Amino acid sequence: MKNKLFKENSKKIIETCDLLCKNTFIFNHKWDMEVCKIPYTFSEEIIWNKIPFEDPEWTFMLNRHKFWVYLAKAYALTSEEKYFDTFISQVNSWIDTVDVFKDEYFNCSRTIEIGIRCLNWIKAIKIFKNSSCNLNFIENKMIESLLYQCELLIKTYDDFRTLSNWGVMQNCGLISLALNYQEQHSILSQYLTIALERLEYQCKIQILPDGVHWEQSPMYHNEVLNCLLDIAFDFEKLNLDTPSFILSSIRKLAYSNAYMKKPNHNQPMQGDSDETDLRDIITRSAYILKDQNLKYFGYNFVDFESIWDIGDSNISKYEELPTKKPNFTSIALKESGNFYLRDSFEDNSNYLWFRCGALGSGHGHGEHLHFDLVSNGEDFISDPGRFTYVEGNKDREFLKSCFAHNTTIVDNLPFSKFNGAWGIVESALTLNTHHSFNTTFDFVEGGHLGYVSLESPVVTNRKILYLKNDLWIIIDEFLTEGAHEYSQIFNFYPDKKPTVDGLKAFIKGENSNLFMYWIDKNLNLNLKNSIFSTEYNKINSNFQLVSSIKSNKSKTLFTIISSKELSIQEASVLRGDGSFVPSYEAQAIEITLTPNNKIIVFNSMIDINNQKKSYLIDNILLYGKTGFIKKYNDTISFEIIKY
Incomplete structure (x- = not known):
């Protein structure tokens, strides 16, 4: 695997750099924040403030200059002078053309771009110098330019940048410049002090106690982590002690990566995120922290992305680091409202991500009570991604x-409201969540108040019971005194097409299948065409299944999901005295796994009152709101999950 990855990545770098030598640009690196694989060529001089494809994000990517790092890598891999010559030519073009203090170059001059430029220019210089290139003249010119640009980073700092990933990037750029060149430029010692103080405060307020970046988008969570790792490697290579707040921030962000990582090693497409493999960034984090637990979630070897930072001479330090397997599977990141339910961390494992927390920034989506489902290592139900940031784009507005x-x-009303590509008009307030994880089942619950402003208010709540290893029961509660229509939405991965038959859906996979069941006879299932985007600027078609039902009172919807075909029927719920319990109060379903193995799942939406404190289900007397009864041959047991 190691040799295959190195060969594939080397080929990709060289192909990209061959295009760069012709002034043709594509942005295809896995950690590019806004990928664009459509080539764009400047026939003559590069116009650095050009906006192709009507997307300013392209211009931002152009002016971050990560491709200069690729040119340095391509030269290191091949020793071909054309990559060095292209680098020199493009550096001169940019410095001689762009003035970050002029309005016409606004799209080249945002503080986020300047910060990232600092990091990328210095990386490129180091790689070229390690390849014995003579950079004396161009290096001095680049550093003088960065000093000029960094006046903006010092002067332009406000509440937005303090809380945004933008501020982290601009301060990490300042720190990298100062660490590497403060001996030649005394002003940089002052810049270093300022940037470190700012960054420490940013890490304190931007990274939640559970390790998730507050903007609730793994793509930008990991851009923050990448920048922190960049300066951690700077400290290491200069034989300086890395500040403890940087190491602790790396640890928190990296561990939440480990927890969110899907069985295929990708981050979930939460908020404005692409489907990106997390192992390289976890590998670099494990190396910096010398962390055996983190190494389990990364690579066992130093991968192609990481070797440029870790260095050939330090490969053995990482590969000799023992790997420690975690002693848990599921985990609750409570402060951010992200819950990950699993049976293991293997590639063929089951995985469910449940989301019930604050929206975050403009990168957040309307995803309260959302879940992703991976069965036997295969994506079935998923967040459909982000596609683009172009203002006025209807696909962007829908996906958000x-x-x-x-x-x-x-x-058919939204619980959170958005305006255009970035605007948040109103975000539903989430309710307290509850979870319980053990070796036989996982349970998580959350709700929101997005519909309490209706004429007849509705409180929505979702409970998910995962009975290990391959049975999920989704319990959706709608508490109200009025008449409403209730819907559930399920977005399927592009290669999955559900077949709907009555109250059952069958989804065929490559290595396994998925079955979905409902029990309400008045429920309507509608299979629709929809859209799905695994990376920026890429869009696919997929299927979306929408259930809908009307009710005059509170309503509970059970959705049963399994990798095996089941028999489902409604079970009677009585009070302890044998009297009838209405469905708007409590319901139960009986799931037949095999003729001798049955499970009854029950749920109540209200506190039991009027001295009627117990339920009678299948002649078993119970007290509680949510739980299940297991009947195996002649053995009967029950579990109360929520009281």
Whole structure:
């Protein structure tokens, strides 16, 4: 695997750099924040403030200059002078053309771009110098330019940048410049002090206690982590002690990566995120921290992305680091409202991500009560991604909306409201979550108040019971005194096409299948064409399944999901005295796994009152709101999950 990855990545770098030598640009690196694989060529001089494809994000990517790092890598791999010559030519072109203090170059001059430029220019210089290139003249010119640009980074700092990933990037750029060149330029010692103080405060308020970046988008969470790792490697290579707050921040961000990582090693497409493999960034984190637990979630070897930072001479330090397997599977990141339910961390494992927390920044989507589902290592139900940031793009607006997420909807109205590509008009307030994880089952619950402003208010709540290893019960509650229409949305991975038959859906996979069941006879299932985007600027078609049902009172919807075909029927719920319990109060379902193995799952939406404190289900007297009964041959047991 190691040799294959190195060969593939080397080939990709060289192909990209061959295009760069012709002034043709594509942005295809796995950690590019806004990928664009459509080539764009400047026939003569590069116009650094050009906006192709009507997307300013392209211009931002152009002016971050990560491709200069690729040119340095291509030269290191091949020793071909054309890569060095192209680098010199493009550096001179940019410095001689762009003035970050002029309005016409605004799209080249945002503080986020300047910070990233600092990091990329210095990386490129180091790689070329390690390849014995003579950079004396161009290096001095680049550093003088960065000093000029960094006046903006010092002067332009406000509440937005303090809380945003932008501020982290601009301060990490300042720190890298100062660490590497403060001996030649005394002003940089002052810049270093300022940037470190700012960065420490940013890490304190931007990274939640559970390790998730507050903007709730793994793509930008990991851009923050990448920048912190860049300066941690600077400290190491200069034989300086890395500040403890940088190491602790790397640890928190890296561990939340480990927890969110899907069985295929990708980050979930939460908020504005692409489907990106997390192992290289976890590998670099494990190396910096010398962390055996983190190494389990990364690579066992130093991968192609990491070797440029770790260095050939330090490969053995990483590869000799023992790997420690975690003693848990599921985990609750409570402060951010992200819950990960699993049976193992293997490639063929089951994985469910449940989302019930604050929206975050403009990178957040309408995903309250959303879940992703991976069965036997295969993606079935998923967040459909982000596609683009172009203002006015209808696909962007849809993918950001509540109607593009695997959640519940009341009266076909959104519970959170957005305006255009970035605007947040109103975000539903989430309710307290509850979870319980053990070796036989996982349970998580959360709700929101996005519909309490309706004329007849509705409180929505979702409970997910995972009975290990291959049975998920989704319990959707709608508490109200009025009449409403309730819907559930399920977005399927592009290679999955559900077949709907009555109250059952069958989804064929490559290595396994998925079955979905409902029990309400008045429920309507509608299979629709929709859209799905695994990376920026890329869009696919997929299928979306929408259930809908009307009710005059509170309503509970059970959705049963399994990798095996089951028999499902409703079970009677009585009070302890044998009297009838209405369905708007409590319901139960009986799931037949095999003729001798049955499970009854029950759920109540209200506190039991009027001295009627117990339920009678299948002649078993119970007290509690949510739980299940297991009947195996002649053995009967039960578990109360929520009281």
